[in-house]
Amino acid sequence: MVSEHSSAQILVASNRGPVTYTLEDSGELTAKRGGGGLVSGLSAIGGSEGGERALWVCAALGEGDREAVRRGVGEPGVRMLDIDAGSHEGVHAEAYNGIANSVLWFVHHMLYQTPLEPAFGPEFRAQWASYETYNRAFAEALAESAGADAAVLVQDYHLALVPGMLRELRPDLRIGHFSHTPWAPVDYFRMLPDDVAEQLLRGILGADRAAFLTGRWADAFTECCVAVLGGTSGTRIGVHGLGADADFLRDRSRQDDVEERLVALREQIGGSGDRKVIVRVDRTELSKNIVRGLLAYRELLETRPEWRERVVHVAFAYPSRQDLAVYRDYTAEVQRVADEINSRFGTEGWTPVVLHVKDDFARSLAAYRLADVALVNPIRDGMNLVAKEVPVVSDEGCALVLSREAGAYEELGEDAVVVNPYDVTATAQALHTALTMPPGERSERTKRLAAAATALPPAQWFLSQLHALGTAGGGQRS
Template sequence: MVSQHGAQVLVASNRGPITYSLGDDGELDARRGGGGLVSGLSSVSDKLWVCSALGDGDREAVRRGVSEDGVRMLGIAPETHADAYNGIANSVLWFVHHMLYQTPLEPVFDAEFRRQWAAYEAYNRAFAEALAEEAAEGAAVLVQDYHLCLVPGLLRELRPDLRIGHFSHTPWAPVDYFRLLPDDIAEQLLRGMLGADRLGFLTRRWADAFTACAEDRLGGLDGTEVGVHGLGADADFLRARSHEADVDERLAELRADVGAAADGTPRRTVVRVDRTELSKNIVRGLHAFRHLLDTRPEWRDRVVHVAFAYPSRQDLAVYRDYMAEVQRVTDEINAAYGTDTWTPVQLGLKDDFARSLASYRLADVALVNPIRDGMNLVAKEIPVVSDDGCALVLSREAGAYEELADDAVTVNPYDVTGTADALHEALTLPPGDRTERTKRLAAAATALPPQQWFLDQLEALRAL
């Protein structure tokens, strides 16, 4: 099954570097994305990216045999993909690793779960077979994330000659929470992962959690190496992009929206930029801002919470309900405290990257308070882009905490009053202190830029 003309370096992920859209005229339009994997692979020859067709345009491209150089898109049946992606990856594995279940009621591992798990197996098997078919002898394969936990083990059976790595972009659940999974499923996941020669995690905490689960279930790592690679911000890209004309335009609009207090003093800003993801803790952040206004009236009319909460997984009811709660709490705060000239919370729900970068530049305080997060690049990006220095209020449950805690104001994400106190502390930091902290945060945030992050993993895998 070894390819005679196969790739020497392969990446596998649910979402690929290219997306197709189908025009009204029937023509396919290809749009390339960015990110660490894209930039990392750009310096590698003899490479192939294996990904799934996600939308109608992608599936039509597969049907027509349209492909881009260096990309193989898999035409997995839409119903199989939906069960694997939404039914298992996003509704079970994501919930386990982010510890999101309301355990008196969920999870329920019933016959429907088993049906969806079969789809997850089929989805992973399709990737393993494609990688086995496309890889040159001895090639390096880097499998990405919780969607593809079974691929390393399946691929090892098909191609024992390959060097296989897997990288987790999420946290890993602690032992007691991982035990929520049915025993056979937990063991299958771990054995799938341990089919890799090397596993990568964003922080030592997540790596140690995986190791503990493997020891609890299987008695150890069975020779698999575990490494840590803390993905950093891409400083060159961010600094250049954040000063392009469209960002300057959005920045002027934001400044006008934030405005000045009654005495003419420019209002301060508390900025958050997130997907409306359950783990991001947006609602508690809003409650903390309301508590700040409740208990420290000196901030009324003098601070605005710029909250960009972009849609995420709106095909799942629990996410739609969460977005509705974000809107409800925002409206409640604005009704209670807003005036004709001051809107305390300015909520943005439409994804706009230029506007996000403008808010990074404007922020006096960045609020990053996830319940649990693999890394959280927003915490790293804002100090890099900030015009005048920005205080960072950071959850101790974010992966970025390991690198940024010394210069952030850190919080327990469940503690609303504590987060309100942290916002006050951040807003009142002396300018010199804030500037120096921002410099150190930016240096830590860019220590391992995306391209080097990827190449380090590839080098470590080849060195085994």
């Protein structure tokens, strides 16, 4: 493996890679390649970087992936790590679910119910040891695979310790770290045990450059470094606001499967095509604030009865992290509130909430096209690409109701109807404002939203980080 991947000049490290494997009943392995900004960026490197060798280092996430590693099956340019192999049994699960998703995600999205949680005891310490082992496995693989003076882009909260570990192993490398989540304010971040908070910060500061989706998250990180460590130790801080891929979205949203789902959704909405449509598309993630969005819609129907039978809320809430009980409970609450609204207000010819829980990208694009209003009201969100995608795809233009706690607010707030995500009454009023927005104003806002949303498309977003990593300077925003 080392000899095969020992001269890569551009490396990406992330928990999830660009390809996943499924082990069929026949014993055959089938591969499915993903999309997104990193995939687009790596594909762009060949032409723009003189053909330098690129490598993506990722974790084996399922049995199909692990079997592919055991058999030596792989894709060109991908090194998949079976971190649970041999003596590492259980490490990935404890690092991923125990620390990344149940601690770091909760801290950065400020999700804890603090009278009861967190409580950092022996179980946490065991999981933290697994998180260290998991990060070390990545650092060692990157050190083995990188050529001299290679550039390494480490992705997200799963791998916060990797830059520091990699710096010790390979001081010659140019290392960047990118955080796709928000960053917690100082007081909230310091709920973590002092040594762990320091270790996380020093881990990221092992990079030459630490980058974030918005200036707000970059500033929060800097403030944590100053409070805990006294400064950022010369690591440059950068901001790259990931944009929507306009060409891909517009092309994909006009394909036959999307047209079919458009017809099906119109049938579910009913009303001879004259009903307004409020759309939300989210994973059933605690930070997405789906329940309060439904409560705001219920209040709209309660306080403004003129909207009854004249509007439908198309809500796609795709299950996420169902191996964690708190997520299963939240998914059940989303379903319960949607059912309660339909039971209370629905009529024979009108279903107020059309809820879908099975992930279907073509159906999501169909909903984008239909949207009169897009509701994006997260408690906190690193960016939120849905807020950027709907204006690009919408057929007739849409009004965007946007939480001020979404990273996208920094770029889109001026042309959105902005809400406090905790204020259900104000969100209901914002929905009314969006539904009654004059067509001309809605059209003009949509054009400006789409322009802002596509300013830094995925491939350019990736390449901008790579180019910034090669620049000189220190200790400042870049």
